Amino acid sequence: MNCAMIILNYNDSQRAWKLASRCQEFTSIDKVIIVDNKSDDNSAEYLLNMNCNGTVDVVLSPENNGFASGNNIGAKFAIDKYNPKFILFANTDTIFENDDVEACLKKLTSNRTLGLISMRMKDVKNNEERSSWKFKPFYEYLFSNFWIYRHFNYDKYTYNEFNDGFQYVDIIRGSFMLFKSEALIKANFFDENTFLYYEEDIISYRLRTINYKVGMLTDHFYIHNHVYSGKENYSFINYHLNRSLKYFLVKYYKINKLEEKLLDMAIFWGDIELRIINKLKLRKSNV
Template sequence: MEESISMIILNYNSSSNTIRLAQDTLKICPLINIVIVDNNSKDEDIKKLELFGLTDIKIHLIKNNKNMGYAKGNNIGIKYAIDKLCSEYIIIANPDIEYNSKTIIINLVNELSSLNKDFACLTGIMLDCNKKVNLDRICWKLPGKISDFFANFRLLNKFFNPLRYHNLKMIADKNVITVDTIPGCFFIIRASAFQDINYFDEGTFLYCEERILAKKLANKNYKTGVLLSESFIHNHPKSNDFAKNLKLQNLLLKSRRYYNQNYNDSYKTNIFVKLILEFSFYGGQIENYLVYFCKKIKHYL
């Protein structure tokens, strides 16, 4: 079974985490394929990966000549795993995730393989860097017609989040819960399903890949789920770099706009919906700049 699995790790100046994750994975699944896709990291980072690649024939290093972002970078690794390694299952993993148990990969594969072929994608419960659960980040709903109007304004979204599941406790007695969207930092998917939906949409550089993937799977009547008996840790620290955070927040808005332009039928056919959402995209940017300047002023006081 392990020989049919490939893990794609997208690296960008994170060789230490990438190598650690690859080593941890090979310890618990020594026959799994590790495909490291480097998104044009610094020379010293690439050299570390090249040396690491010599330590095990199961490690495959692909070097991109520019930073292609999450979707396109991962697609390169996915296609390599399917075309060259004949993989039946693909694991997408960020370098900064850690396993909570030695059984997570095998249990995810076994559970997914036991389900009907229309069940395409599975993950575990995501914990934050303090090993705590944030229900909003385990899974979430696909956006409705104007859901992003509320999501684009951070203050408004704190009081009303239309993408939040409110009934997870009601279905927590099941081993696998069926949901719309799961985190893109760690999940397993059938290679056949990935091919069927034509992989990740490469129209975004960062953010919203999860919802686009979920929408494409749903359009083909595939199911996505969370295995409640397994969990993993996402060590994603918060940045205090105000300018970087501003750039990322605006990039998030750009990706949400792309989603609505391409996957929200109401945006494309209803002028009222389009105007409401366009207002929120620009309004969200204004809010981001206001937050940025307030934090800068507070920092210097």
């Protein structure tokens, strides 16, 4: 088999099924696999009922251990059952075409050192969004805990200028990732010690250490149709964001004890700053 696609679902079964239904018609994709990451709605029942003819593989995770774990379940299932040369991971809220996948596969096939590829990303209003960025020095990760610093330096390490057709990058967005299977296996899959966030940074770092490169097609785009409910749990988000950042820096950047203490302090004061800013925004919205 040439290419298997993994769609990780959590409480978004209708969009997961819609994406799977579209992509199983692509000539570039041989098999679509949906992993339900222990959704707490009726996703599992819905997906199994929709898949009554068995054209899509639906895999039910026994528990939700996060993005990395759920995608690893799908990847290992695909490798054990189909042994594909390439594995595509796409979020339920992405939109792309067969030609886009074909172009990515062509580049992966022709470039021996390329292990992971993606495309530039737009929102549903056709505005280009941040799709790739560079590894930063430790002090940048440290200062980025503070809103004022982020406000003026958010795009400092973002790729905003692109070569014609293709270029190598450090890190690509996790919403669309197409791997050579051999590269993903040699990198030992995604690191399951994070629940959310920094999965892209970590897998890109792992690939670099085993001499695989990460690249981007600069003349192809996919749409990331973010849907926000307005009820996002920002405490949950901030907890996992901070936890994943610290894990990434300790495990992969191998920061020392002093740097770790400085990071803890920055995270602590950054959280306080964020709470104050959110309260001010709420107060202003209620005026």
